[in-house]
Amino acid sequence: MKNRLRVLRAERQWSQQDLADRLDVSRQSVNAIETGKYDPSLPLAFRIADVFALTIEDIFLRDPEEQAAQ
Amino acid sequence: MIADLKRKPEARRYLLRMATAMVIYLGSLFAAEILIEDRGLSGAPAYVLAAVPGLSFAALFWIFARLIVEERDEFLRLLYVRQGMVATGLALTAAAVWGFLETYMPVPHVEAFWWPTIWCFGIGVGAIYNKVTMGVAGECM
Numbered sequence: 001m002k003n004r005l006r007v008l009r010a011e012r013q014w015s016q017q018d019l020a021d022r023l024d025v026s027r028q029s030v031n032a033i034e035t036g037k038y039d040p041s042l043p044l045a046f047r048i049a050d051v052f053a054l055t056i057e058d059i060f061l062r063d064p065e066e067q068a069a070q
Numbered sequence: 071m072i073a074d075l076k077r078k079p080e081a082r083r084y085l086l087r088m089a090t091a092m093v094i095y096l097g098s099l100f101a102a103e104i105l106i107e108d109r110g111l112s113g114a115p116a117y118v119l120a121a122v123p124g125l126s127f128a129a130l131f132w133i134f135a136r137l138i139v140e141e142r143d144e145f146l147r148l149l150y151v152r153q154g155m156v157a158t159g160l161a162l163t164a165a166a167v168w169g170f171l172e173t174y175m176p177v178p179h180v181e182a183f184w185w186p187t188i189w190c191f192g193i194g195v196g197a198i199y200n201k202v203t204m205g206v207a208g209e210c211m
Contacts, residue, residue, distance in 0.1 A: 038145050
C-alpha cells in the first residue's frame with residue numbers, strides 16, 4: 001500500500017526517529033512503512049493519522065490495481 | 071537492540087532471561103561433566119542432572135516466545151517471527167537431511183543436542199535474512 005508518510009514527515013521537518021518517538025514505535029517501523037515494506041495494523045494507522053491530524057485515507061493510498069479489482 | 075535497552079523493558083528482560091538460561095546451561099553442563107563423567111554419579115539423580123542442559127534449551131524457546139509476546143512494536147514482532155521461522159526451518163531441515171544421510175549413507179553420527187544448537191545459529195541467519203530482505207528496516211537483533 002502506498003502512503004504519504006515521507007512527504008508529511010518532511011513537511012514538518014521530522015526525522016524518522018522523531019516520528020517513531022511520537023508513535024512510540026521503532027525507527028525501523030517508520031522506515032518499513034514509508035518504503036512500503038510493511039503495512040501497519042489498523043490501530044497503528046489510526047495513531048499515525050492522529051499524529052498528523054489527518055484521516056487514514058489522507059495518508060494511505062489504495063493500490064490502483066486493487067481498487068480496479070473491486 | 072543494545073540501543074533499545076535504555077527505553078525498552080522487554081529488551082532488558084530478554085537479555086536478563088537469556089543470561090540466566092546460559093548460566094543454568096553452562097552450570098549444569100559443568101556439573102554433569104564432573105559428577106557423572108568423573109565421579110560416576112548414577113541412578114535417578116544422574117538422569118535428572120543429564121536432562122538439565124537439554125531443558126535449558128526449552129528456556130531459550132520460552133524466552134524467544136516471550137520476546138515476541140512482550141514486544142510492543144508490531145513491526146519488530148514481525149521481524150522476530152520471521153527470524154524464528156528461518157531458524158526452525160533451518161534446524162528441522164538439517165535434522166531431517168542428516169537423519170536420512172545417517173540411515174542410508176556412511177556418515178558420522180551427530181548428537182541430537184546439535185539440532186537446537188543449530189536453531190540458535192538459525193536465529194542469527196534469520197537476522198541476516200531480515201536485513202537482506204528489508205534493508206535498514208530489517209535491523210533488529
